[in-house]
Amino acid sequence: MSMLRFLIQRALYSVFVLLGLSIVIFVIARIMPGDPARMAVGARAPQWVVDRLREQMHLDQPIAIQYYYWLRDAVRGDFGLSLITQRPVTYDIKETLPASLELALYAALIAAVFGIGMGILSARYKDSWIDNLSRLFSYAGIVTPSYIFAILFILLFGFALKWFPIIGRVSENVPLPPKITGLVTVDALIQGQFSTFVDALWHIVLPSLSLAMGSIAQAARITRSSMADNLTKDYIANMRALGVSERAIMSRFLLKPSLIPTISILGLDIAAILSVAFIVESIFNWPGMARYGMNAMLYKDLNAISAVILVFGAAFAIMNILVDLIVAYLDPRIRLRAAKGE
Amino acid sequence: MQVSTSSSLHRSSLSLEQIKQLQRASRREEIGRNWYKFSRNPISVMGLLVVVTVILLAAFAPYVAPYPAHAGPFTDFANAKKPPSATYWLGTDQIGRDIFSRILFGMRSSLLMGVVVLSLVVPPGVLLGLLAGYYHNTWIDTLIMRVTDIFLAVPPLVLALAVASVLKPNLWNSMMAVSLMWWPWYTRLVYGLATALRNEYFVIAAEVTGASTAHILFREIFPNTISPILTKMSIDIAWVIIIGSMLSFVGLGVQPPEPSLGTMIADGAKYLPDQWWIAVFPALAIVVIVLGFNLLGDGIRDMFASEEA
Numbered sequence: 227m228s229m230l231r232f233l234i235q236r237a238l239y240s241v242f243v244l245l246g247l248s249i250v251i252f253v254i255a256r257i258m259p260g261d262p263a264r265m266a267v268g269a270r271a272p273q274w275v276v277d278r279l280r281e282q283m284h285l286d287q288p289i290a291i292q293y294y295y296w297l298r299d300a301v302r303g304d305f306g307l308s309l310i311t312q313r314p315v316t317y318d319i320k321e322t323l324p325a326s327l328e329l330a331l332y333a334a335l336i337a338a339v340f341g342i343g344m345g346i347l348s349a350r351y352k353d354s355w356i357d358n359l360s361r362l363f364s365y366a367g368i369v370t371p372s373y374i375f376a377i378l379f380i381l382l383f384g385f386a387l388k389w390f391p392i393i394g395r396v397s398e399n400v401p402l403p404p405k406i407t408g409l410v411t412v413d414a415l416i417q418g419q420f421s422t423f424v425d426a427l428w429h430i431v432l433p434s435l436s437l438a439m440g441s442i443a444q445a446a447r448i449t450r451s452s453m454a455d456n457l458t459k460d461y462i463a464n465m466r467a468l469g470v471s472e473r474a475i476m477s478r479f480l481l482k483p484s485l486i487p488t489i490s491i492l493g494l495d496i497a498a499i500l501s502v503a504f505i506v507e508s509i510f511n512w513p514g515m516a517r518y519g520m521n522a523m524l525y526k527d528l529n530a531i532s533a534v535i536l537v538f539g540a541a542f543a544i545m546n547i548l549v550d551l552i553v554a555y556l557d558p559r560i561r562l563r564a565a566k567g568e
Numbered sequence: 569m570q571v572s573t574s575s576s577l578h579r580s581s582l583s584l585e586q587i588k589q590l591q592r593a594s595r596r597e598e599i600g601r602n603w604y605k606f607s608r609n610p611i612s613v614m615g616l617l618v619v620v621t622v623i624l625l626a627a628f629a630p631y632v633a634p635y636p637a638h639a640g641p642f643t644d645f646a647n648a649k650k651p652p653s654a655t656y657w658l659g660t661d662q663i664g665r666d667i668f669s670r671i672l673f674g675m676r677s678s679l680l681m682g683v684v685v686l687s688l689v690v691p692p693g694v695l696l697g698l699l700a701g702y703y704h705n706t707w708i709d710t711l712i713m714r715v716t717d718i719f720l721a722v723p724p725l726v727l728a729l730a731v732a733s734v735l736k737p738n739l740w741n742s743m744m745a746v747s748l749m750w751w752p753w754y755t756r757l758v759y760g761l762a763t764a765l766r767n768e769y770f771v772i773a774a775e776v777t778g779a780s781t782a783h784i785l786f787r788e789i790f791p792n793t794i795s796p797i798l799t800k801m802s803i804d805i806a807w808v809i810i811i812g813s814m815l816s817f818v819g820l821g822v823q824p825p826e827p828s829l830g831t832m833i834a835d836g837a838k839y840l841p842d843q844w845w846i847a848v849f850p851a852l853a854i855v856v857i858v859l860g861f862n863l864l865g866d867g868i869r870d871m872f873a874s875e876e877a
Contacts, residue, residue: 246718254731369859371810373817374851377837381848385841501723505814509837519726520818523733531730539721 229554236550240543247539248300248532252293255528262528266309296532305533310525315533319515323537324408325395326503326514331409332434334496337441342488344442345449349484350476352454360446367443373505376436380509383432390432393511400425433510437503441495445488453484486557493549497542605871612867618860626675633669641825649843659845662835667845670827671853677739677821677828678857681746681812682805688747693754694797698785700755701762713759716752724749725811732820739828742821746811750804757800761793795872802865806858813854829854 255262263279264271280286283306284295299305305315344364348357384392395410396402403413403422411430414423456462457480465475500516507517515534522530554560582590606612630636634657644664652659658667700712719727724746731745765771766789774788815821816830824831829850836847 242714243717243721246714247721250718250727251730254727254734257734365859365862369806369862370855371814371858373814374833374854377833377840377847377851381841381844498723501725502814504726504729505817508818520729523729524819526733528734531733535722535726535730538723538726542721542723 233547233551236547240540240547244536244539244543248297248536249293251532251535252296255532256289256292265526265528266307300533300536306529308522308530309527310521310530315529318518318530319533319537322513322515322518325410325512326500326507326516328409328411329430329434329437329503329507329512329514330496330499332430333437333441333499334492336434336438337445337495337499338492340438341442341445341492342449342485344446345453345488346476346481348446348450349453349457352450357450360450364443364446367439368447370439372436372440372502373509375439376433376506376509379432379436391429392432395429395513396422396426397429433506433512436506436510437499440502441492441499444495445492448491449484449488452487453480456480456484482556486553489552489556490549493545493552497538497545500538500541602871606867609867609870611863612870615860615863615865615867618856619864622675622857622860623679625672626679629669629672629676633666633672635666635669636673638665638669639673639827649839649846651843652845658849659843661832661846662839662843667832667849670832671829671850674827674829674832674850675853675857677816677826678809678812678854681739681743682808682861684743685747685750685808685812686801686805688743689751690754690797690801693751694758694790694793696751697755697758698762698789698793701759702766702781702785702789704763704766712755716755716759719749719752720756724753725814728811728815729818729820732815737820737823739822739826742812742815745815745820746808750808753804754797754800757796758793761796762789765789765792799865799869799872802861802868806861806865809857809861810854 263276263283263285266283267275267279284292287295303316305319307313308315308318311318344360348360351357380392383389391397400422402410403417403419406413406416410426411423414420414426462475462480465479466472470479503512503514503516504520506512507514508520511517515537519531519534521527522534606616625632629639633639635642642663642665644660646664647656647660648662648664650656650660650664656666656668658671661667661670696712696716700709700716703709727749728742728745731748732742735741735745771784771788774784779788812821813828813830813833816828817834819831819834821830822828832850833847833854836843836845836850839846
């Protein structure tokens with residue numbers, strides 16, 4: 227019951243934060259020199275068209291009123307027209323968001339599987355060569371920005387070894403499957419187009435791996451240190467004294483509590499993954515929302531910039547709530563505290 | 569028992585000047601001890617060496633670089649896209665400029681970015697954190713921390729890109745954009761520390777003896793937040809450098825012909841895979857800088873961590 231109350235509180239607070247964010251974005255969009263109406267119609271349009279548009283866009287009103295109109299439309303899902311595509315921004319986001327989500331999802335999956343796996347191996351064989359190798363790898367992952375990984379991977383796996391394609395979501399001669407979820411790999415599977423699925427999967431490897439590298443490193447580091455911490459706890463010593471096998475201790479008693487910090491960090495990382503996707507998507511020509519946002523920024527397409535950032539804020543907020551829920555599920559102490567209403 | 573009484577008697581007979589002298593000596597000793605702890609870890613020392621080398625190379629770039637003129641609007645199409653050789657250690661770029669020389673000059677703007685951004689964000693971030701933490705559960709706390717939450721609602725890179733995109737693209741504006749998004753991290757860090765410290769006896773003691781708020785904030789609470797702040801700064805500088813390189817990678821930072829590692833990578837990416845050196849060496853330069861600061865940061869963190877343990 228109070229878990230539900232906690233959820234509602236969190237959701238309401240997120241709405242408040244998003245409102246604040248919308249003010250920040252609105253201010254950023256309005257400090258830009260230049261007239262949005264003039265930019266929307268182009269330099270050669272006659273002045274009266276610009277004036278008419280200024281009225282339509284409420285640009286002749288005080289800034290607080292402008293914000294009110296902007297927010298009212300934004301809540302209805304109307305962010306206006308995009309300068310670059312000349313389509314409603316909402317439409318563009320609906321078109322591009324699934325590609326970014328798919329990329330982030332795979333990146334998160336890779337990060338979780340490899341990061342946690344490496345962390346467990348490291349903790350299990352602490353101070354062995356496996357541990358040292360994985361720590362070295364973690365360090366490299368943390369200090370190398372993902373766009374540099376992207377370039378190195380393209381060079382190595384794309385050009386030199388030719389293992390993976392380096393551009394787009396599917397090969398040119400492969401038609402996209404009819405849209406259901408918008409995630410190409412999922413849609414292809416649902417409709418039984420196995421070859422399309424494999425092709426799409428092949429395309430997603432390099433971009434998602436570039437995005438995941440940093441998170442793999444983080445997850446491995448945190449899993450290792452939290453397992454090492456928990457390994458010295460009394461309850462583990464107790465299990466050993468009771469003669470429980472080392473394998474059972476690892477898998478049943480040590481892993482679950484040790485994964486809690488990893489999952490909190492991974493959840494936040496997914497948001498970070500989305501943000502560096504801004505650059506990585508451009509490098510791989512991935513038709514996602516981040517590349518769309520990046521182009522919007524380069525062409526000062528304010529409507530699109532505002533919408534993309536708000537969607538990011540919303541995604542971040544949802545991720546945070548999800549992480550809290552998962553952590554509460556994994557950690558009974560948090561559930562108990564929530565139940566007591568603390 | 570006897571010894572301790574006599575020593576406490578002895579201490580009370582010290583003059584103020586002598587006490588100050590003792591304090592100075594113990595501070596010197598502490599610094600020496602910290603340095604000893606730091607220098608015992610070869611990895612931290614390596615980080616320090618890398619950082620010092622990078623700083624020196626960047627500072628003396630005009631004297632160290634084999635072709636200082638190549639950092640500007642220089643072209644030599646006869647020698648364009650030359651692979652690494654004895655004349656051009658790391659090869660030449662698409663218009664014949666020495667990549668090694670440009671990397672040395674590019675490191676300057678990276679380091680400048682890190683230093684300027686941190687010196688812009690740390691003072692206000694820390695001050696807001698101190699205020700919010702000390703006035704815990706008052707409207708000051710609410711106001712500051714709610715605004716902080718709003719800025720933390722989106723990863724800093726996204727907002728920094730957005731701000732940089734509406735400003736004129738150059739190094740200073742990209743610094744502004746990153747700074748505008750970076751202070752909340754310090755506010756949140758110091759806030760957490762200050763809310764705990766305000767209940768410590770030494771703070772309460774200062775309050776009851778009538779110390780001013782400024783004294784409590786800066787002389788009582790602040791000194792106890794320095795080591796986490798320094799640790800965060802030493803690790804953050806690497807992040808700021810990365811974000812700066814990303815901004816210039818997409819064209820929102822340093823403008824050509826001024827060299828910057830990000831733009832060099834972006835230019836070089838067009839010549840992959842055949843002229844790989846144009847992109848790869850600047851990329852490696854960033855990795856080395858970031859690695860150096862990270863190792864140094866870890867060393868500083870361990871140094872302070874063992875101090876508290």
